[in-house]
Each structure stands twice: as structure tokens, then as C-alpha cells.
Amino acid sequence: MSKDTPVFYPETMTAWRKWLDKNHLSEQAVWLVFHAKKSGRKTITWSEAVDVALCYGWIDSKKVKVDEHTAHQFFSKRKAKSTWSKINKEKVDRLIDAGLMKPAGHAIIEIAKQNGSWTILDDIEDLIIPDDLEAALKQHKGAMDYFMGLSKSIKKMMLYRIKAARQAATREKRINEMATLAAEQKKPKSF
Template identity: 55%
Template sequence: MEDVAVFHAENVAAWRKWLADNHQSKTGVWLVYHKKSSSKKSITWSESVDVALCYGWIDGKKIKIDADTSHQYFTKRNPKSGWSKINKDKIAHLLAQGLMSEAGLASIEIAKQNGSWELYDAIENLEIPVDLTKIFKQYPGTEEYFLSLSKSNKKFMLHYISSAKRPETRLKRLHEVADKAGKHQKMQ
């Protein structure tokens, strides 16, 4: 297994250079962040994600190291992973600024070809899947409760359903969501 590098970027230019030099040869890196109140300089999460997207990379798990320091894992984007609205909006901005690398542009093209670019669109638009609507009809009052939830709660539940890999898992999750809604409970 590859030893994963740890990198501290004091500014956007340093992070961009690291990715330009390593985005093809490395599979991941832990990027160090320092709190604004710290005497040590580092880039922000938003800046780091912007640059990572330019090279076809994405942020992952974040771990606190101490009171002022954390690091976050960045890796090459899985071609089958869905694209969030936040990241697609970031991409539009980065494209307009001419900041995308060939690798970043290729990751977008692959996503558009394999459907992962649109994977979360229905969730972002809060579209209730047909199979969930059918299940709601079996549980009186569930659809009304579901519709009364905040956008973030509805998105969480819709993502939970759509991320099921197997049909039987999806069916189980559909019933879980309906059961929770029937009890006027949010999913945790």
C-alpha cells in the first residue's frame, strides 16, 4: 500500500503546484489546515476543494489533530461518484476563470458520459421517486410529514434511498424512510 503524503499548503499557489506535480502519480494526500486564529498559515477548505476539482480530485475524511490543526484526505475522484450541486457550481466558476486542468476537464467529461454528473440532480431538486410515493400510500400521513421536513432532511433521506446498491436494499430503505415519516421522526 502506498504511503500517503501529508502536505501543508500555506497558500492556494502551493496547493495548486502540489496537485500539478502529483495528481497523476499519487492516489491521495492529507492536506493540513490551521485555524484562522493560529499563527500558522494555511488555505481554507473552500480554496482547497476548488483547486482539487481543477485536477479531478475531491475532498474526503477530515480528522482533527489538535486544537488548532486538522487534516483532510484528498484523492482522485472516483469516476462513478455523483457530483453535488456545490461542486458543480464550483466547476462552473472555475471554468469561467479558466482554471481547470486537462485532468479536471476529463473527470467532468467522464461523469457526463457515465451519468454520474446528473446522479444527484433529482435529490437536489427534491424529486420524490415513484417507488417512494407508492410506499407512502401504504403508510397514511407519511408523505405529508415527509414534505413538511426541511430541505436538508429530505435530501438526507432521498440520498439514503438512492445510494442503495441492490434493489432489496433500496426496498428496505424505502420502508425505513416511510416508517420514520409515519412516526414523525427524522433520520439520523
Template identity: 40%
Template structure:
């Protein structure tokens, strides 16, 4: 395994893998330390809203009714991909750009404007 980067989000599958390791007594001290740090810095729950396919209010407003219907018609994997880009944006300007990209996708235009 590659060591986790500090602050990287923990997906549902990561947490399921952790649960299996803990249940089987196979979690090492270094792994427990990473989990503790993730719970402390917020990265443990960072992707929970993505896994639940929760659409943030700012994206919902930008999409509007028709856009929300089109966004909802995307496969769950595609929606997660787009939502993950939002929750991992570090700057408001990056988040705004990513929202604009998602709106374009929902309108049937790819991120490059085609």
C-alpha cells in the same frame, strides 16, 4: 483533493466548484476527463433529482398523504440525505429497504425501530 470514484454522483456544490474552476482557467486535463466520463456514465446527473428534492413515485406511494406531509416537514438537508440513499441504491431490494426506513422515519420511528 481525493480522486473521484468512477460513478460517484456530482452534487450541485461539486458542479458550482467546477464552474468556478473552468471560469478561472484552473481546470486540469484530468478534471475535464472526469467530467466527460461522468456525463457519459450518468453520474453527472445522478443527484439532480435529489438536489431538486423530487420525491420518486415509489417513495411517494409508500409514504401516502400523511407520510408525505411529515416527510415534507423534514429539513431540506434531511430530505436530501434520504433521497440520496434511494438514488444510490444498486439493487431493488436495497431500494425497498431504504424506502421502508424512510417511511418509519416519517412516522416518527427511527431506522432502528425506536
């Protein structure tokens, strides 16, 4: 953990909301302190923390276990090209309907809609197999069946790896590797 990043322990959603209301523009990030239920300490849940963060255009990332009762979760301003998961888009819809979204939250959503990061994960979330991956899987005996039998989370990770390729050659290489390994009933090494 960076010594420059503040650490904040919100006992309530109101406390977290007040911290963000005061600091969401001036601070870049914060480590939130969470306690396990069995600790007996008052704490908000991860989901509640994300709800409040989304209202201010912030998002969670890395979690660090401190001890058996305590963890720190990193929250920061969402980057303009940060992708939006289906879960967070659903959360945002509920927060907007409830009138909780702040101007900074609305602004980052509009940026995401304009630059495409709002929808880039939609096909992955819906487990839509791109044509080039499907063709490669069909060229290898048993590869399609193996791929289809993988868990949703593994398939999503694989589809994301393809989508994240910045160059056509990288995408092609990843697809070929996945198809070859699927024919051997193996997951790619990065999984």
C-alpha cells in the same frame, strides 16, 4: 492516517496548485493541513483547497482534527463513478470559465457525464420525491406531512439512501422502512 500518504501544508493556493501540478498523476492522495484562523498561522480555506483540487480531478473527503488549531483533510483522485454535488458542479463551471481547469479535471468531468455520475444527484439536490416513495408515504397516515417537514439535509440523505440502492428489493425495503417510520414521526435509524 496512513503512513504512506503524504502530508502537505499549503500556505497559499499557489502552493497547493504547484503541489498538485507536480503530483496529481503520481500520487493517489494527500492529507492537507489546515489551521484555524485563531491560530494566527497562514492557511488556505477548505473551499479554496477544493477549488484547486477540482481543477486536477481530485476531491476532498475525510477530515481529522489534530488539535484545537489544526485539522488534516484527505484529498484524493476522484473515482470515475464518484457522484457530483451541485456545489462542486457550480465550482467547476466557475473554474472552467476562469480558465483554471486542467486536462485531468476536464477528463474526469467527461467520464462522469458519460457514466451518469454527473447527474445522478440532480433529483436529490432538487428534492424531487420519487414516485415509489411518494406512493408509500401516502399509504401511511401522516407520513407525507412528517417527511415534508424534515430539514432539507435529512430529506436529501433519505433520498440518497433510496437512490444508492443497487437492487430493486433493497430500494423497496428502504422506502417501506422510511414510510413506516415517517408515519410514527421517526427518522430512519441510519440518520
